[in-house]
Amino acid sequence: MTRVGRWIGRHLALALGLLVLLYMYIPNFIVALMSFNDASQSRNLYQFQSFTWDNWLNPCAPLGMCESLRVSISIGLLATIVSTIIGTLAAFALVRHRFEGRSTANLMVFLPMATPEIVMGSSLLALFVAAGLGGQLGFWTILVAHIMFCISFVVVTVRSRLSGLDSNLEKAAMDLYANEWQTFWRVTFPLVFPGILAAALLAFSLSFDDFIITNFNAGQTVTFPMFVWGAAQRGVPMQVNVIGTLMFIAALTFVILGEVASRRRARGKVSAR
């Protein structure tokens, strides 16, 4: 008893943790499963009927779905580029400089993350309407909104990487006669880069997945989440599950490649010594 009891005691926390992790994956299993569902014979779209490859072979069959995907990807890329640049600059200012209004700036970065999306979305709509842009909602208003809520997350991600940086490395480079630009591009930037990359990935996924804020400011433009929302009223086409599964695989591949690259780099450094 005691040995078994102790073994359970030691591994109970890990086992429970793995169960929670498993729970988080249930919907992803369902999405992957439903991507092989043949829904053409049945009206019940929330039950697995029979196996088919059709959804994977014709992912763009539902009218307007791939067009909405294209819109989401272009908004996502543009929002990621702009918010990553603006946010990274702000993070450098907040970590490396002591200036008047710094705590106000910190608060301003924090506030959008603490505001419910529905308040941000509706207030932006109220602004656009008050500015007489009520009839021109679309791609650009969505983009403006996405950049707005991505900035805070970029600042927070880059800031935490930057504040963990050992400033002695920069001092060492300067001691070895590197000028300011060389120090920045050869020492500071490469060290901060993983944080910037993580921030960009986060920004893209936030933008790509956003529904609430987008829905307020989209006008007639349809993003992928809005397509899914519209389709959900009638019954979602099974191809939506194909896209969901593909996004999951793409993200996982990206993260694994990043991890492998950083491990290889770490090993390279060790052997270079």
Add this chain to the structure above:
Amino acid sequence: MTALQRVFGRNAAYILIAPAALWLAVFFLFPILSLLTTSLSDPAGNPVTGYTLTWRVQNYVEALADYWPYLGRSLLYAGIATFFCLILGYVLAYAIAFKAGRFKTIMLVLVIAPFFTSFLVRTLSWKLILADNGWIVETLQSLNLLAEDGRLLATPVAVVAGLTYNFLPFMILPLYTSLEKIDPKLNEAAADLYANPVQRFWRVIWPLSLPGVVGGTLLTFIPATGDYINAELLGSPNTQMVGNRIQALFTTVGDYPHAAALSVILMAMIVAMVLYYVRKAGTEDLL
């Protein structure tokens, strides 16, 4: 940085921060102000021509009188979901921080990975899991935990389940960050001083993880209160939350002043609760 300083002098920081500050001022702060004026405007206008500001405070009274059940439901559902998130999230964050060993990074990645599948798609899949002829409902029925004609979909249970699932990572990450900082030696020291595992948890681990608990509950509770996706997709008209109401007033009804008033009430409630909670938990440095 010093290079920038040489070129721009002492204003380098302001030049770096200016784009972000401007963007957030114009598209975040200013809209909130615009929302405030809309909430005090005459509801007689319309969304295309705009509204005239008449300082009509009755909008708030009317919004509260008409929609208080939605506000109550939002707080209740979000509160319960946050509680479940705290339990589930603590278990997983604890396992990653103390028991995962060299699989720590992999487990952290696995926590975030499911969330790259569009959250609407994942929420819809709960429809299938909780369906009337699904495995969960039938098991509960055979155990007599659910009436023969009982269902989960379109009930508050489904909405809370959806909220719990959707906002779990917001709980796990802050909890993990704060658990990870705890020195395992403190736990060993407590054990040396004859504290049993339960005492060690409540007297050592839990108090030290409080910043993560506060951060996680806020990051979960705030978006869950404003959410209307789960209530819309998994619930019924009787389980609608304040978000559903605000969304409908803005997009289908077109009554901006009352919708804005309701948004401001939601925001004010959240800020008040956050301030009270943060003060009570004694971690004011969090904000």
